[in-house]
Amino acid sequence: MASLETWIGLRYLRAKKRNGFMSFITLISIAGIALGVTALIVVLSVMNGFQKEIRSQLLSVAPHAELGFFPNSIDQNWQDLQKLVAGKTSVLASAPYVADQALLANAGEVRGVQIRGIDPALEGKVVDYGKNMPKGHFADLRAGEFDIILGKDLADALGAAMGDKITVITPDGNVTPAGMVPRLKQFTVVGLVKTNIYEVDNTLALTNIKDAQVLYRMGDAVSGLRLKLADPQNAPSLIQGIVPPSLQSQVWIRDWTFQNRSYFEAVQLEKRMMFIILLLIIAVAAFNLVSSLVMAVTEKQADIAILRTLGLSPGGVMRIFMIQGAVAGFLGTLIGVVCGVVLGINVGHIVAFFEKLTGHHLINSQVYFINYLPSNVETSDVLTIAVISLSLAFLATLYPSWRAAKTQPAEALRYE
Numbered sequence: 001m002a003s004l005e006t007w008i009g010l011r012y013l014r015a016k017k018r019n020g021f022m023s024f025i026t027l028i029s030i031a032g033i034a035l036g037v038t039a040l041i042v043v044l045s046v047m048n049g050f051q052k053e054i055r056s057q058l059l060s061v062a063p064h065a066e067l068g069f070f071p072n073s074i075d076q077n078w079q080d081l082q083k084l085v086a087g088k089t090s091v092l093a094s095a096p097y098v099a100d101q102a103l104l105a106n107a108g109e110v111r112g113v114q115i116r117g118i119d120p121a122l123e124g125k126v127v128d129y130g131k132n133m134p135k136g137h138f139a140d141l142r143a144g145e146f147d148i149i150l151g152k153d154l155a156d157a158l159g160a161a162m163g164d165k166i167t168v169i170t171p172d173g174n175v176t177p178a179g180m181v182p183r184l185k186q187f188t189v190v191g192l193v194k195t196n197i198y199e200v201d202n203t204l205a206l207t208n209i210k211d212a213q214v215l216y217r218m219g220d221a222v223s224g225l226r227l228k229l230a231d232p233q234n235a236p237s238l239i240q241g242i243v244p245p246s247l248q249s250q251v252w253i254r255d256w257t258f259q260n261r262s263y264f265e266a267v268q269l270e271k272r273m274m275f276i277i278l279l280l281i282i283a284v285a286a287f288n289l290v291s292s293l294v295m296a297v298t299e300k301q302a303d304i305a306i307l308r309t310l311g312l313s314p315g316g317v318m319r320i321f322m323i324q325g326a327v328a329g330f331l332g333t334l335i336g337v338v339c340g341v342v343l344g345i346n347v348g349h350i351v352a353f354f355e356k357l358t359g360h361h362l363i364n365s366q367v368y369f370i371n372y373l374p375s376n377v378e379t380s381d382v383l384t385i386a387v388i389s390l391s392l393a394f395l396a397t398l399y400p401s402w403r404a405a406k407t408q409p410a411e412a413l414r415y416e
Contacts, residue, residue, distance in 0.1 A: 025292040030332040032285025037336025037389050038343065040278040044381045045344035047271045049374030051264065055233075058260060060128045061200045064232040065239050067253035068224025081225040081251070090238040093125035093228040098212040100223075103169040104150075104205065107159040113205045115148075115168065117212020126228040129195045135162055136191020143210035149191035151204035164189050170215060185215060232256065282389050285332065286396040293325050293400035318405040322397045329393020337386055344377040 067081055078096035085091040098117035103110055120138040124130040130138045134152060141147050148168075150160065160166050165186045172183065193204055213219065229238050235255035243251045257264070343350070351373040355361055362373065 025288060025295065026328055029285050029288040029292055030328050030335070032288055033282055033329060033332025033389055033393065034336035034339065036278060036281030036285055037333055037385055038340040039281060040275065040385050041337065041340025041377070041382055042344050042347055042375075043274050043278060044271065044385075045340075045375045045377045046347060046373060047267065047274065048376040048378055048381070049348075051267055052376050053374040055264075057195075057197050058256065059232050061195050061197055062256050062259070063126055063226035064229040064235055065227040065253065065255045066224050067227070067239075067243065067251060068222070070250055070252055077220055078222045078225055084242055084244075084247075084251070085225070085227060088242065090230050091227050091242075092230055093122070095119055095122035095126045095226050096209060096222045096224070097123075097226055098209050098216065098218060098223050100212075100216045101171055102205075102215075104154075104158060104166055105169060106164065106166040109158045111154060111157060113154065113203050115205045115207060115212060115215070117207050117209035117215075119209050123206075123226075126226045129193055129200075134192050134194050138191075138206075140190040141206065141208040141211075143208045145208070146185065146187050146211050147190040147207065148187035149193060149204075149206040150189060151201040152192045152194040153198070153201040154203060154205065155189065155192055157202070160189050162189055162192070168215065172217070187211075229255075279388065282392055286329070286392040289325055289328055289393060289396040290400060292328075293321055293397060294403070296321065296324065296400070315405065318401040321401040321404045322394075325397030325400070326390075326394055329390055329396070333386055333389040333393065336389065337382060340385075341377055341382060344375055347375045348373045 067084070069081070081096075082094055085094055096119055099114055101112065102115045103112055118138070118141070120141045123138050133149075136149060138149070141149065148166070150158075155161070158166060165188050168185045168187050170183045170185075187207065191206075193201070193206075195201055195204075207215075209222070213221070227239075229235055231238060236257060239253050239255050243253050351362055
């Protein structure tokens with residue numbers, strides 16, 4: 001009997017010529033489910049790709065974690081901070097730094113930046129961009145020489161080249177009889193950094209930590225210690241326990257997610273909203289499936305009555321139309337998953353092709369940190385979307401199938 005119900009349900013999917021409109025509605029339903037599933041997989045894959053690529057880009061240029069002394073704590077040197085992370089298997093390397101605001105001026109151009117003083121021997125252990133600098137090396141920052149390394153785009157904006165001297169203006173000035181006079185110091189450009197991250201290449205300014213301490217009148221103090229972690233993706237959990245409770249009033253610590261939390265929370269919220277919005281496409285297609293099944297039940301009233309008189313139970317009639325709708329939902333979901341995965345894997349190449357064809361760049365690195373469209377198809381997303389799509393298609397079959405099961409043979413055959 002189960003085979004009979006399945007055979008009849010599949011048979012009803014192929015409408016005759018006289019009820020071709022009903023078949024058209026069924027095809028629209030299948031196409032709608034496929035379109036919704038495809039769009040949902042592609043959009044989530046692109047958003048996953050953005051999260052993954054931007055996270056990896058940030059981790060290549062930003063410290064995984066930082067710790068330092070609160071301003072009101074007693075003055076201590078950075079070696080005291082380093083003792084806190086010594087022997088920690090979660091911390092691979094550490095480097096001291098000094099950071100403060102300044103203006104850079106050259107050839108009539110002025111840019112506001114944060115100058116960071118680094119230890120050339122240790123900085124390369126906590127960041128990766130020092131390994132492939134277009135010009136210069138961290139080792140070129142010699143104490144007392146007042147040398148500086150700039151981001152490539154920042155140097156271009158200032159019109160500065162290798163060997164040029166640029167003027168650094170610090171916020172704290174000198175008090176003179178004529179009033180407050182800004183402090184000026186000339187630095188020599190000895191290196192350029194190119195990371196392909198807009199924010200970094202347009203704001204990065206590095207100097208020797210000793211020169212930065214002199215520039216900002218800090219003595220031997222430092223702003224903090226930069227850490228490289230073994231597993232930066234789990235930075236919030238790894239930094240727990242580094243600072244003992246007895247020192248938490250004097251020493252602060254934060255990981256890379258602290259500075260970029262608002263961005264990733266915004267992306268996650270956008271991902272959820274896009275999931276809900278695109279899920280409505282599948283829901284609309286499921287409503288179309290309800291319409292096509294209701295039409296099928298109405299058109300097959302005589303067939304249902306005959307099957308009932310031949311001994312088919314109401315449950316059997318219900319299963320016929322549930323199979324018909326479920327198969328349509330399965331086909332739509334299958335087509336959508338295949339198309340979504342294929343497009344999700346190749347969407348970056350497709351967009352790059354059209355960008356090359358039209359000469360217009362869709363992704364602006366000034367806004368999105370990167371200048372290409374990444375994609376990352378996650379199996380969990382695909383399975384979740386497929387299950388939800390199949391569930392909606394199954395739910396769409398319940399009401400029409402129930403109506404078919406309630407058909408009375410005598411009433412249906414009265415005018416036949």
